[in-house]
Amino acid sequence: MADLRLSEARNLLSARGYRVTEEDATGQKRPILEPSNWVVVSQSPGADAEAASGSQVVLKVRKPTDPSTSQEPPVKGTVPNVVCLDLQKAQDTLQAAGFYLLGSEDATGKHRQQLVDRNWVVVTQSASPGSRPDPKTKITLGAVKFGEPTGASGCAS
Template sequence: MTFGIISDISDGLDAPSDENSPTTAPATPSSKADAATPTPTAAAATTNPPSPSATAVMPNVVCMNLQAAQDAIQAAGVFYSNSVDATGAGRAQVWDRNWIVVEQTPAAGVDIDEGNVILSVVKEDEPDGC
């Protein structure tokens, strides 16, 4: 049987100690043009630039089944929409193809963004006005 002592267990999240950290000399500019160019900091190098808005134009999805309506909204460029039971009963839309869109917010032709689309739906065997 072999026993040993583990002297250091690291998960990689600890700051490097002085004995293990590499030493590098600061870069010196080789010309005046290099001196005028700022060097990126470590924080700037790891920061992602802001993403452009996911704005799209709302299609007309009234009288579509919920799945087809969601597909049309995604094809327009927005991937997250909300659906609510139009009867007010608070039923969950578990099988999207069994629900019909009876109202949409915002209206067709309006700019939309992620999460600001609300589709009011009823079950396919309920009166829908379509």
């Protein structure tokens, strides 16, 4: 099931008669509001293990935009690269670097509001990564909903 969207993995396992539960693989215990926004990274019992129909399968999941555990903390006063992070994580990362005047917009041009920030992926940022603007500079993040085309950003959709 690894690398499948959670929604697909749920359907496959349920069709085979298994009970499915999910856990945030990052340990943050984030709620899973939209299963298609999550990717399976592991399962227990493992894919090759024997399991009776009706038994429980636990899927460890993450967002495609979750940073690797080796990501360096942001440097104060220097704009980090937040493209491909979910909108909430991008905002948190910018704030950790000392930037608090933040805005977001629908990068598709449809003018939709970003109500649940974790359901949007950042595809553009108005301040270049590595730049050192005045901390009072507004940084605007362009975002699309998970699963939508991400254009030239290089982000997985």
